[in-house]
Amino acid sequence: MSDSKKISYEVIKRLPRYYRYLGDLRKNNIVRISSKELSEKMNVTASQIRQDLNCFGGSGQKGYGYNVESLYKSICEILGLERGHKTVIIGAGNLGKALVLYKSFERRGFILTGVFDNDEAKIGTFIGEHVILNINTLPDFIAKHKPDIGIIAVPKEKAGEIALLLSQNGVKGLVNFSYTDLSMLKDVEVENVHISDSLMTLSYRIKDK
Protein backbone atom coordinates (compact mmCIF):
# COMPACT_ATOMS: atom_id res chain seq x y z
CA MET A 1 0.00 0.00 0.00
CA SER A 2 2.56 2.54 -1.11
CA ASP A 3 -0.21 5.09 -1.69
CA SER A 4 -0.71 5.48 2.03
CA LYS A 5 2.58 7.36 2.28
CA LYS A 6 0.93 10.43 0.86
CA ILE A 7 -2.00 10.55 3.26
CA SER A 8 -1.76 13.37 5.78
CA TYR A 9 -1.91 12.66 9.50
CA GLU A 10 -5.11 14.73 9.71
CA VAL A 11 -6.84 12.36 7.31
CA ILE A 12 -5.38 9.33 9.07
CA LYS A 13 -6.84 10.52 12.35
CA ARG A 14 -10.28 10.58 10.73
CA LEU A 15 -10.00 7.08 9.25
CA PRO A 16 -10.88 5.14 12.43
CA ARG A 17 -14.22 6.92 12.49
CA TYR A 18 -14.93 6.00 8.85
CA TYR A 19 -13.82 2.49 9.65
CA ARG A 20 -16.27 2.23 12.53
CA TYR A 21 -19.18 3.55 10.48
CA LEU A 22 -18.42 1.26 7.58
CA GLY A 23 -18.13 -1.63 10.04
CA ASP A 24 -21.65 -0.88 11.30
CA LEU A 25 -23.02 -0.68 7.75
CA ARG A 26 -21.32 -3.94 6.89
CA LYS A 27 -22.80 -5.64 9.93
CA ASN A 28 -26.23 -4.48 8.77
CA ASN A 29 -25.60 -5.99 5.33
CA ILE A 30 -25.54 -2.63 3.56
CA VAL A 31 -23.60 -3.07 0.33
CA ARG A 32 -23.19 0.47 -0.92
CA ILE A 33 -23.56 4.03 0.31
CA SER A 34 -23.40 7.48 -1.29
CA SER A 35 -21.15 10.19 0.11
CA LYS A 36 -24.35 12.11 0.86
CA GLU A 37 -25.79 9.34 3.01
CA LEU A 38 -22.46 8.76 4.72
CA SER A 39 -22.18 12.49 5.29
CA GLU A 40 -25.61 12.64 6.97
CA LYS A 41 -24.83 9.66 9.17
CA MET A 42 -21.42 11.02 10.19
CA ASN A 43 -22.36 14.66 10.40
CA VAL A 44 -19.50 15.86 8.18
CA THR A 45 -19.84 17.41 4.74
CA ALA A 46 -20.06 15.16 1.69
CA SER A 47 -17.19 17.07 0.10
CA GLN A 48 -14.99 16.37 3.14
CA ILE A 49 -15.79 12.68 2.79
CA ARG A 50 -15.00 12.66 -0.91
CA GLN A 51 -11.76 14.52 -0.30
CA ASP A 52 -10.70 12.20 2.52
CA LEU A 53 -11.52 9.01 0.69
CA ASN A 54 -9.99 10.20 -2.58
CA CYS A 55 -6.67 10.42 -0.72
CA PHE A 56 -6.23 6.69 -0.99
CA GLY A 57 -8.09 5.98 -4.17
CA GLY A 58 -11.38 5.24 -2.43
CA SER A 59 -13.40 7.09 -5.02
CA GLY A 60 -17.10 6.48 -5.32
CA GLN A 61 -18.75 5.79 -8.65
CA LYS A 62 -21.33 8.22 -9.91
CA GLY A 63 -24.82 6.88 -9.32
CA TYR A 64 -23.47 3.98 -7.28
CA GLY A 65 -21.58 5.56 -4.40
CA TYR A 66 -19.07 3.59 -2.37
CA ASN A 67 -18.90 -0.13 -2.07
CA VAL A 68 -18.97 -0.63 1.70
CA GLU A 69 -16.95 -3.83 1.77
CA SER A 70 -14.16 -2.61 -0.47
CA LEU A 71 -13.87 0.76 1.30
CA TYR A 72 -13.85 -1.01 4.67
CA LYS A 73 -11.07 -3.29 3.50
CA SER A 74 -9.02 -0.41 2.06
CA ILE A 75 -9.15 1.51 5.32
CA CYS A 76 -8.33 -1.63 7.27
CA GLU A 77 -5.26 -2.12 5.09
CA ILE A 78 -4.15 1.52 5.28
CA LEU A 79 -4.39 1.50 9.06
CA GLY A 80 -2.42 -1.74 9.12
CA LEU A 81 -5.16 -3.55 10.99
CA GLU A 82 -5.38 -6.60 8.74
CA ARG A 83 -2.21 -8.12 10.12
CA GLY A 84 -3.36 -7.79 13.75
CA HIS A 85 -1.32 -6.40 16.64
CA LYS A 86 -0.11 -7.95 19.84
CA THR A 87 -0.38 -5.66 22.84
CA VAL A 88 0.78 -5.62 26.44
CA ILE A 89 -0.76 -3.56 29.22
CA ILE A 90 1.55 -2.22 31.90
CA GLY A 91 -0.16 -1.30 35.15
CA ALA A 92 -2.96 -3.34 36.73
CA GLY A 93 -4.57 -0.54 38.72
CA ASN A 94 -8.15 0.59 38.16
CA LEU A 95 -7.53 1.93 34.68
CA GLY A 96 -5.36 -1.03 33.65
CA LYS A 97 -8.04 -3.38 34.87
CA ALA A 98 -10.71 -1.55 32.87
CA LEU A 99 -8.50 -1.72 29.77
CA VAL A 100 -7.87 -5.44 30.19
CA LEU A 101 -11.63 -6.03 30.37
CA TYR A 102 -12.37 -3.69 27.48
CA LYS A 103 -13.74 -5.81 24.66
CA SER A 104 -13.50 -3.37 21.76
CA PHE A 105 -9.75 -3.85 21.30
CA GLU A 106 -9.90 -7.45 20.17
CA ARG A 107 -12.70 -6.70 17.75
CA ARG A 108 -10.31 -4.28 15.99
CA GLY A 109 -7.49 -6.80 15.80
CA PHE A 110 -5.55 -5.84 18.93
CA ILE A 111 -4.78 -8.99 20.85
CA LEU A 112 -3.79 -8.59 24.49
CA THR A 113 -0.90 -10.94 25.19
CA GLY A 114 0.22 -9.88 28.67
CA VAL A 115 -0.58 -7.71 31.69
CA PHE A 116 2.22 -6.51 33.97
CA ASP A 117 2.59 -4.85 37.33
CA ASN A 118 5.29 -4.41 39.97
CA ASP A 119 2.97 -4.94 42.95
CA GLU A 120 3.71 -8.29 44.64
CA ALA A 121 0.13 -8.39 45.93
CA LYS A 122 -1.24 -8.26 42.39
CA ILE A 123 1.27 -10.47 40.57
CA GLY A 124 -0.22 -13.93 39.99
CA THR A 125 -3.81 -12.82 40.44
CA PHE A 126 -6.24 -12.66 37.54
CA ILE A 127 -8.13 -9.94 35.68
CA GLY A 128 -10.69 -11.87 33.67
CA GLU A 129 -8.67 -14.58 31.98
CA HIS A 130 -5.37 -12.69 32.20
CA VAL A 131 -2.89 -13.41 34.96
CA ILE A 132 -0.88 -10.40 36.13
CA LEU A 133 2.81 -10.91 35.38
CA ASN A 134 5.85 -9.52 37.15
CA ILE A 135 7.19 -6.43 35.42
CA ASN A 136 10.71 -7.87 35.79
CA THR A 137 9.81 -10.56 33.29
CA LEU A 138 8.77 -8.04 30.63
CA PRO A 139 12.01 -8.10 28.57
CA ASP A 140 11.92 -11.91 28.29
CA PHE A 141 8.22 -11.80 27.50
CA ILE A 142 8.77 -9.28 24.70
CA ALA A 143 11.64 -11.30 23.26
CA LYS A 144 9.43 -14.37 23.14
CA HIS A 145 6.00 -12.99 22.15
CA LYS A 146 7.05 -9.89 20.20
CA PRO A 147 4.16 -7.56 21.06
CA ASP A 148 4.36 -4.40 18.98
CA ILE A 149 2.16 -2.13 21.11
CA GLY A 150 2.50 -1.28 24.79
CA ILE A 151 -0.34 0.35 26.73
CA ILE A 152 0.93 2.37 29.66
CA ALA A 153 -1.43 2.70 32.63
CA VAL A 154 1.06 3.29 35.44
CA PRO A 155 1.41 6.32 37.72
CA LYS A 156 2.93 9.42 36.14
CA GLU A 157 6.24 8.99 37.99
CA LYS A 158 6.84 5.55 36.49
CA ALA A 159 5.68 6.23 32.93
CA GLY A 160 9.00 7.41 31.48
CA GLU A 161 10.91 4.42 32.82
CA ILE A 162 8.28 1.95 31.55
CA ALA A 163 8.15 3.63 28.14
CA LEU A 164 11.93 3.35 27.85
CA LEU A 165 11.86 -0.30 28.92
CA LEU A 166 9.23 -1.08 26.28
CA SER A 167 10.94 0.77 23.46
CA GLN A 168 14.42 -0.54 24.28
CA ASN A 169 13.06 -4.04 24.06
CA GLY A 170 11.60 -3.45 20.63
CA VAL A 171 7.99 -2.39 21.16
CA LYS A 172 7.16 -0.02 18.31
CA GLY A 173 4.19 1.96 19.57
CA LEU A 174 2.81 3.15 22.89
CA VAL A 175 -0.61 4.27 24.02
CA ASN A 176 0.10 6.47 26.99
CA PHE A 177 -2.64 6.92 29.60
CA SER A 178 -0.24 8.29 32.19
CA TYR A 179 -0.57 11.95 32.77
CA THR A 180 2.85 12.83 31.46
CA ASP A 181 4.47 13.43 28.10
CA LEU A 182 6.73 10.89 26.49
CA SER A 183 7.64 13.02 23.51
CA MET A 184 11.35 12.76 24.29
CA LEU A 185 11.45 9.14 23.10
CA LYS A 186 12.79 8.85 19.59
CA ASP A 187 12.45 5.20 18.60
CA VAL A 188 8.82 4.68 19.39
CA GLU A 189 5.52 6.19 18.28
CA VAL A 190 3.33 7.53 21.10
CA GLU A 191 -0.41 8.20 21.14
CA ASN A 192 -1.46 10.02 24.29
CA VAL A 193 -4.85 9.58 25.89
CA HIS A 194 -4.89 12.32 28.51
CA ILE A 195 -8.36 12.19 29.97
CA SER A 196 -8.02 15.33 32.09
CA ASP A 197 -6.91 17.29 29.02
CA SER A 198 -10.25 16.46 27.38
CA LEU A 199 -12.04 17.70 30.49
CA MET A 200 -10.04 20.93 30.44
CA THR A 201 -10.78 21.54 26.76
CA LEU A 202 -14.44 20.87 27.46
CA SER A 203 -14.30 23.35 30.33
CA TYR A 204 -13.24 26.03 27.83
CA ARG A 205 -15.95 25.08 25.37
CA ILE A 206 -18.79 25.37 27.91
CA LYS A 207 -17.43 28.53 29.54
CA ASP A 208 -19.80 30.98 27.92
CA LYS A 209 -22.84 28.72 27.78
Added chain:
Amino acid sequence: MSDSKKISYEVIKRLPRYYRYLGDLRKNNIVRISSKELSEKMNVTASQIRQDLNCFGGSGQKGYGYNVESLYKSICEILGLERGHKTVIIGAGNLGKALVLYKSFERRGFILTGVFDNDEAKIGTFIGEHVILNINTLPDFIAKHKPDIGIIAVPKEKAGEIALLLSQNGVKGLVNFSYTDLSMLKDVEVENVHISDSLMTLSYRIKDK
Protein backbone atom coordinates in the same frame (compact mmCIF):
# COMPACT_ATOMS: atom_id res chain seq x y z
CA MET B 1 -11.68 37.27 29.73
CA SER B 2 -13.02 38.60 26.45
CA ASP B 3 -9.60 37.96 24.86
CA SER B 4 -10.20 34.24 24.91
CA LYS B 5 -12.79 34.61 22.16
CA LYS B 6 -10.04 35.05 19.63
CA ILE B 7 -8.03 31.98 20.53
CA SER B 8 -8.25 29.19 17.98
CA TYR B 9 -9.38 25.73 18.99
CA GLU B 10 -5.98 24.38 17.96
CA VAL B 11 -4.28 26.58 20.56
CA ILE B 12 -6.93 25.75 23.15
CA LYS B 13 -6.24 22.06 22.69
CA ARG B 14 -2.57 22.71 23.53
CA LEU B 15 -3.31 24.75 26.66
CA PRO B 16 -3.95 21.80 29.02
CA ARG B 17 -0.41 20.61 28.31
CA TYR B 18 1.07 24.04 29.12
CA TYR B 19 -1.11 24.11 32.19
CA ARG B 20 0.24 20.77 33.39
CA TYR B 21 3.86 21.79 32.81
CA LEU B 22 3.43 25.11 34.54
CA GLY B 23 1.70 23.31 37.40
CA ASP B 24 4.76 21.09 37.82
CA LEU B 25 7.11 24.08 37.74
CA ARG B 26 4.94 25.85 40.28
CA LYS B 27 4.96 22.85 42.58
CA ASN B 28 8.77 22.90 42.39
CA ASN B 29 8.79 26.59 43.37
CA ILE B 30 10.14 27.74 40.02
CA VAL B 31 9.18 31.38 39.61
CA ARG B 32 10.10 32.11 36.01
CA ILE B 33 11.00 30.27 32.82
CA SER B 34 12.21 31.28 29.36
CA SER B 35 10.44 30.10 26.23
CA LYS B 36 13.69 28.27 25.39
CA GLU B 37 13.65 26.28 28.63
CA LEU B 38 9.93 25.59 28.34
CA SER B 39 10.47 24.52 24.74
CA GLU B 40 13.17 22.02 25.74
CA LYS B 41 11.03 20.59 28.51
CA MET B 42 7.96 20.28 26.34
CA ASN B 43 9.69 19.27 23.13
CA VAL B 44 8.03 21.93 20.99
CA THR B 45 9.75 24.88 19.32
CA ALA B 46 10.27 28.09 21.30
CA SER B 47 8.58 30.03 18.51
CA GLN B 48 5.47 27.82 18.77
CA ILE B 49 5.38 28.53 22.49
CA ARG B 50 5.74 32.28 22.00
CA GLN B 51 3.03 32.22 19.34
CA ASP B 52 0.64 30.17 21.45
CA LEU B 53 1.10 32.22 24.60
CA ASN B 54 0.95 35.52 22.76
CA CYS B 55 -2.58 34.58 21.72
CA PHE B 56 -3.86 35.54 25.12
CA GLY B 57 -1.41 38.22 26.09
CA GLY B 58 0.91 35.82 27.89
CA SER B 59 4.01 37.49 26.52
CA GLY B 60 7.35 36.91 28.16
CA GLN B 61 9.65 39.77 29.04
CA LYS B 62 13.04 39.92 27.37
CA GLY B 63 15.74 38.65 29.71
CA TYR B 64 13.15 37.53 32.24
CA GLY B 65 10.97 35.01 30.42
CA TYR B 66 7.55 34.05 31.70
CA ASN B 67 6.32 34.41 35.24
CA VAL B 68 5.16 30.88 36.03
CA GLU B 69 2.45 31.84 38.49
CA SER B 70 0.86 34.49 36.34
CA LEU B 71 0.95 32.35 33.20
CA TYR B 72 -0.53 29.43 35.14
CA LYS B 73 -3.33 31.61 36.40
CA SER B 74 -4.05 33.06 32.94
CA ILE B 75 -4.38 29.61 31.41
CA CYS B 76 -6.53 28.47 34.33
CA GLU B 77 -8.83 31.41 33.70
CA ILE B 78 -8.97 30.93 29.92
CA LEU B 79 -9.86 27.28 30.33
CA GLY B 80 -12.53 28.25 32.83
CA LEU B 81 -11.03 26.03 35.51
CA GLU B 82 -10.97 28.58 38.30
CA ARG B 83 -14.70 28.35 38.93
CA GLY B 84 -14.63 24.55 39.25
CA HIS B 85 -16.98 22.11 37.56
CA LYS B 86 -19.43 19.59 38.93
CA THR B 87 -19.47 16.31 37.07
CA VAL B 88 -21.58 13.17 36.98
CA ILE B 89 -20.44 9.80 35.68
CA ILE B 90 -23.00 7.63 33.94
CA GLY B 91 -22.13 3.95 33.83
CA ALA B 92 -20.55 2.07 36.72
CA GLY B 93 -18.94 -0.70 34.70
CA ASN B 94 -15.18 -1.25 34.62
CA LEU B 95 -14.37 1.99 32.88
CA GLY B 96 -16.83 4.00 34.98
CA LYS B 97 -15.33 2.52 38.10
CA ALA B 98 -11.81 3.45 37.00
CA LEU B 99 -12.99 7.00 36.25
CA VAL B 100 -14.66 7.35 39.65
CA LEU B 101 -11.42 6.31 41.33
CA TYR B 102 -9.26 8.50 39.08
CA LYS B 103 -7.72 11.16 41.28
CA SER B 104 -6.47 13.62 38.66
CA PHE B 105 -9.91 15.08 37.96
CA GLU B 106 -10.38 16.69 41.35
CA ARG B 107 -6.91 18.16 41.26
CA ARG B 108 -7.96 20.07 38.12
CA GLY B 109 -11.16 21.37 39.66
CA PHE B 110 -13.61 18.75 38.44
CA ILE B 111 -15.71 17.61 41.37
CA LEU B 112 -17.58 14.33 40.99
CA THR B 113 -21.05 14.78 42.44
CA GLY B 114 -22.82 11.59 41.36
CA VAL B 115 -22.40 8.16 39.77
CA PHE B 116 -25.34 6.52 38.01
CA ASP B 117 -26.24 3.14 36.58
CA ASN B 118 -29.37 1.25 35.56
CA ASP B 119 -28.25 -2.09 36.99
CA GLU B 120 -30.30 -3.00 40.09
CA ALA B 121 -27.42 -5.11 41.37
CA LYS B 122 -25.08 -2.11 41.36
CA ILE B 123 -27.43 0.63 42.58
CA GLY B 124 -26.80 1.36 46.26
CA THR B 125 -23.32 -0.20 46.29
CA PHE B 126 -20.19 1.91 46.62
CA ILE B 127 -17.21 2.77 44.44
CA GLY B 128 -14.77 4.34 46.87
CA GLU B 129 -16.85 6.88 48.74
CA HIS B 130 -19.43 7.22 45.97
CA VAL B 131 -22.71 5.34 46.15
CA ILE B 132 -24.13 4.28 42.78
CA LEU B 133 -27.43 6.02 42.14
CA ASN B 134 -30.40 4.91 40.06
CA ILE B 135 -30.33 6.40 36.57
CA ASN B 136 -34.05 7.18 36.95
CA THR B 137 -33.18 9.77 39.59
CA LEU B 138 -30.79 11.63 37.26
CA PRO B 139 -33.18 14.43 36.21
CA ASP B 140 -34.00 15.28 39.84
CA PHE B 141 -30.33 15.06 40.76
CA ILE B 142 -29.36 17.47 37.97
CA ALA B 143 -32.13 19.90 38.94
CA LYS B 144 -30.84 19.92 42.51
CA HIS B 145 -27.06 19.77 42.13
CA LYS B 146 -26.62 21.40 38.71
CA PRO B 147 -23.63 19.47 37.40
CA ASP B 148 -22.36 21.01 34.16
CA ILE B 149 -20.37 18.06 32.82
CA GLY B 150 -21.53 14.50 32.19
CA ILE B 151 -19.07 11.67 31.65
CA ILE B 152 -20.57 8.87 29.57
CA ALA B 153 -19.20 5.39 30.19
CA VAL B 154 -22.14 3.26 29.13
CA PRO B 155 -22.34 0.69 26.31
CA LYS B 156 -22.48 2.11 22.79
CA GLU B 157 -26.18 1.25 22.37
CA LYS B 158 -27.18 3.37 25.36
CA ALA B 159 -24.92 6.36 24.78
CA GLY B 160 -27.23 8.41 22.56
CA GLU B 161 -30.15 8.09 24.94
CA ILE B 162 -28.01 9.03 27.96
CA ALA B 163 -26.45 11.98 26.13
CA LEU B 164 -29.91 13.28 25.27
CA LEU B 165 -31.12 12.83 28.85
CA LEU B 166 -28.13 14.79 30.16
CA SER B 167 -28.39 17.62 27.66
CA GLN B 168 -32.18 17.93 27.96
CA ASN B 169 -31.77 18.34 31.68
CA GLY B 170 -29.28 21.16 31.27
CA VAL B 171 -25.82 19.55 31.36
CA LYS B 172 -23.60 21.67 29.13
CA GLY B 173 -20.72 19.40 28.22
CA LEU B 174 -20.12 15.68 27.74
CA VAL B 175 -17.02 13.54 27.77
CA ASN B 176 -17.97 10.54 25.71
CA PHE B 177 -16.08 7.30 26.28
CA SER B 178 -18.70 5.23 24.50
CA TYR B 179 -17.63 4.01 21.16
CA THR B 180 -20.15 6.00 19.21
CA ASP B 181 -20.51 9.52 17.88
CA LEU B 182 -22.79 12.03 19.52
CA SER B 183 -22.21 14.77 16.98
CA MET B 184 -25.91 15.02 16.20
CA LEU B 185 -26.58 16.75 19.52
CA LYS B 186 -26.85 20.48 19.11
CA ASP B 187 -27.20 21.93 22.61
CA VAL B 188 -24.22 20.33 24.25
CA GLU B 189 -20.47 20.30 23.67
CA VAL B 190 -18.93 16.84 23.28
CA GLU B 191 -15.33 15.72 23.75
CA ASN B 192 -14.81 12.17 22.57
CA VAL B 193 -12.28 9.83 24.11
CA HIS B 194 -12.30 6.89 21.72
CA ILE B 195 -9.57 4.62 22.97
CA SER B 196 -9.70 2.19 20.05
CA ASP B 197 -9.31 5.09 17.61
CA SER B 198 -5.96 5.91 19.24
CA LEU B 199 -4.91 2.30 18.84
CA MET B 200 -5.90 2.35 15.16
CA THR B 201 -3.99 5.57 14.51
CA LEU B 202 -0.99 4.06 16.26
CA SER B 203 -1.32 0.97 14.09
CA TYR B 204 -0.88 3.19 11.03
CA ARG B 205 2.11 4.99 12.52
CA ILE B 206 4.04 1.79 13.28
CA LYS B 207 3.11 0.09 10.01
CA ASP B 208 6.41 0.62 8.25
CA LYS B 209 8.68 0.31 11.28
